[in-house]
Amino acid sequence: MKMSQAPTNTTTRVSSFVLMIIFIVLALSLTALILAVSASYQNQVVAGYLLLMGFLGVALSAYFLFQTRRRILSLRIEVPPVTTTVECKKCGFKSVREFQRGDYVFKDMGACQKCNEKMLITAIYREVKERGKEKSRF
């Protein structure tokens, strides 16, 4: 199971009732926009109000849809990949690969590709890329 996968439990399920309301508002807003276009030939004031309502409705439903998506994304916990360094103590040959279950530091591995000597896991770590880290003056 990968924790960076999309969460699937009950906490992250979006209520179908909320989704239904959002889509009804979206449909009504789009109808208002269409009506506004057709009303613009007869009564420009009514058309203006319809236009305003339509735009507001579309903006609101888009905002709530975006918020729902953001809530699900905020629940996702990113786990950066962990790498294992396998090293030959004799010739210094190094290989870096993804962590596999059962790896541990100082575990004896297979023979070295270059000198046929025993290889050893020397490090297991994860690399973190700090996003948007602002440089402090202090």
Added chain:
Amino acid sequence: MNVLAVMATLQNQIAQEPLGEYSWILTIVFYAFFFVFMFYGQRIQMYVMIREVEGSLYKLKYMKDEGRKITIETIKEVGKPQTDPTARVDRFLDYFIIPPQSMDPAGIVWKLEHILDVRDVRLKDEVKLMAPSADETQTNNLENTLEVASELNYIYKMIRHFYLLGKKTLSLYVIMQIQMILPLIMREAEAYTTALKAFAYGQPIGDGAGALVAARLMHGYEIRKVPKDNVVASVPIEGRAAFVIKAEGPGGNVGKPGDAVKTIVEENEGKIATIIMIDALMKLEGEEVGEVAEGVGAAIGGPGVDQFKIEDSILKYRIPVNAVAIKQDIGDNVSPMRKEISEAVDKAIERVKQVILEKTKEGDKVIVVGVGNSIGIGQ
């Protein structure tokens, strides 16, 4: 073009009659807002706080559920139980410890140690029942995974308690106290969630920085076991005989460094020139991850039993104790070890050698203790 014309008409109408005959509506709205905020301002503020806590509670519930799920999956995968371990896991998630009574504090350390020992034995037995096919290393890792899942469950329940209490009593102060510390609690919970995978897979964690330093020093030398769950190797460093101690790995284990230090000190009749303890230290904001700092005193966290024992042993023979710390934050401490921490191990070894050179003479005996969880770190 039509749309532009409609917008222009609407704009003109609003411009011609900014308030018009409906200005009284605005006045009423203004007064309504004024009175609502005057009488219900605090309540509105409380609802905003409750919403904020509710949002975090959703996240905590997700983390708690993931913790439970990962634990059950790992037990099934590693332990190959005959029956479904779900009920046992659920029972363990609510497990608690009652600390000893401290009205008369004399001897409280030994009472606390006893209670922690009982808990450890109980936990080990539970894990063995849940995962009969797991070996020693896997059992230790499963114990740690269960502990993390239990911690996440506890955090969720505590926040839920204050959230529901706040809603029930409608007291601003009940909800405010939890809302104020919520960012710190969420950081801790996120750290535990990332730790789950590390413990389930047996990856080294940031807390193991001290153990990794000791492992690098003792690797290739003869190793023997010392109480409790520790290993020691006699390593020549700069012409001195160094007894390097760490918790036995690669299973998730912190051992009892207090007992190990006491054993080595007694074996050498107190003739130890210095003790150097290496541990992970919580960094302050602004400090870099993997910074190495030096000081004096017993560098060891936990409930305090081992620190007490080490201080007791060194006081008896007046042995100086030095500390080398590798800095990291709470998130790094329990999640898979960061590259910066792994690289800081070399700097810490240099610092240990420097302390040995400066504080001892050739032929002296020293103790080097790598404190921390040995998960994913052999020797």
